[in-house]
Amino acid sequence: MGSRKRGTQHRREAQGFRKMVLKRSPRTTESDDLRGDPALSHQSAPAAQDGPTSVVDAGGLESITRCPQQLPQMMAAAADGLGSIAIDTTQLNMSVTDPTAWATAMNNLGMVPVGLPGQQLVSDSICVPGFDPGLNMMTGITPINPMIPGLGLVPPPPPTEVAVVKEIIHCKSCTLFPQNPNLPPPSTRERPPGCKTVFVGGLPENATEEIIQEVFEQCGDITAIRKSKKNFCHIRFAEEFMVDKAIYLSGYRMRLGSSTDKKDSGRLHVDFAQARDDFYEWECKQRMRAREERHRRKLEEDRLRPPSPPAIMHYSEHEAALLADKLKDDSKFSEAITVLLSWIERGEVNRRSANQFYSMVQSANSHVRRLMNEKATHEQEMEEAKENFKNALTGILTQFEQIVAVFNASTRQKAWDHFSKAQRKNIDIWRKHSEELRNAQSEQLMGIRREEEMEMSDDENCDSPTKKMRVDESALAAQAYALKEENDSLRWQLDAYRNEVELLKQEKEQLFRTEETVTKDQQLQ
Secondary structure, eight states: OHHHHHHHHHHHHHHHHHHHHHHHHHHHHHHHHTTTSHHHHHHHSOOOOSSGGGTSOHHHHHHHHHOGGGHHHHHHHHHHHHHHHTOOGGGOOSOTTOHHHHHHHHHHTTOOOOOOTTSOSSOTTTSOTTEETTTTEEOSOOOOOTTSTTSTTSOOOOOTTOOOOOOOEEOSSEEEEOOOTTSOOOOOOOOOTTOOEEEEEOOOTTOOHHHHHHHHTTSSOEEEEEEOTTSEEEEEESSSHHHHHHHTTTTOEEEETTOOOGGGEEEOEEEEOOOHHHHHHHHHHHHHHHHHHHHHHHHHHHHHSOOOOOOOOOOOHHHHHHHHHHHHOSTTHHHHHHHHHHHHHHTOOOTTTHHHHHHHHHHHHTHHHHHHHHHHHHHHHHHHHHHHHHHHHHHHHHHHHHHHHHHHHHTSHHHHTTSOHHHHHHHHHHHHHHHHHHHHHHHHHHHHHHHHHHHHHHHHHHTSHHHHHHHHHHHHHHHHHHHHHHHHHHHHHHHHHHHHHHHHHHHHHHHHHHHHHHHHHHHHO
């Protein structure tokens, strides 16, 4: 009798739990239908009420509270009822007798877990964290960032090392079947430079050149096909990248039509081939690129090379006369002195041209006085500029003194009390800055004055008798040097005149000798 009463009680508890599931099932299915949209799922979540009476009836709750040890049997009965209504128990991945799993599933669906009063059935770490029944939504979940790759706006990153899946290739006269993807890929030799030719082996015996053309023209333009009688051929393409497409067909099984004969099928083996024509074209391209690189480098060097000096004409009497006129012109002196120097270094000076070269050297010497005058002029201009700078610096320093005096007057109590705190701060900052600039300018001016005093002391030392004697000695030495140069120039002129006289004497002797020879010949005749 006791066992019957317990069975009846279990059935009543299962019926009460089944009623609860029937009441909640429409809302649950609605929330499941709208689960794709988070906003709609939040709106359609059922509102939870305080207390356990919103989930089960009074009889079921009292039975649970009286017999907490019978909760697993109640869950099992409820699972049987749910399986008969809407759930296929064969598709469940959790134990139907595990109360922890059922409580987690109920919490995920928005249903309050059933447990003892004042005791939680499962911990919050097992259930969905932060479910708030008053807000009809899940809380405590970190929002999804739309910039995460794979979610929202940013596309997912491309997969790395994705295996290439080969497919069946249908042609008009044949069909290509890919090899088993579990087998290793076909091996190839090292690619020769400039390779445009491939070796194709394993062709069917009945394969013709037209069929080969039909299969491999999908890879690119074919320039030549050399077919052998031993089921292989060589195919030459127009470009190098077409060879890579042809290598892709290596490992395919080729079948002609729908025939199953061995002569109509074969496994293709495509590999790089070393052809003399390809290597010759590659060498030609390399040589052309090398020529272009050399030409580019030459143009770059020519562009960066400094301009060469102008060509210097050869010596002649006419050019010497023109050069003498250029040496006298101040604007063309630098160009003419370069030509004169090159002529002297070449060895153009001889007895006949010595006078012309001397006159040109003398013209070059006449520019020394002009250059010294220009130097004195520039020094005078520099002194004037220093004086102007000194006067301007003195005026600037005076104005700085006036500005600092204004700031000092503003800081006195008569005017200082009428300024605000911010105004006082600004005036204090401006005063300090002005004083720093005033001090820097005054130090610069004092440095200029010290330099002038040192120069004046040097001049005073020069006025001493020893300095005067040194100055007199230097003046005498300069005068003696000038006289020596003048003596040398006169000696050179005398030598030039002597050379001219000797040349005239030689010419006269030659004329006299020619006359004597002529008279002797006449007498002999």
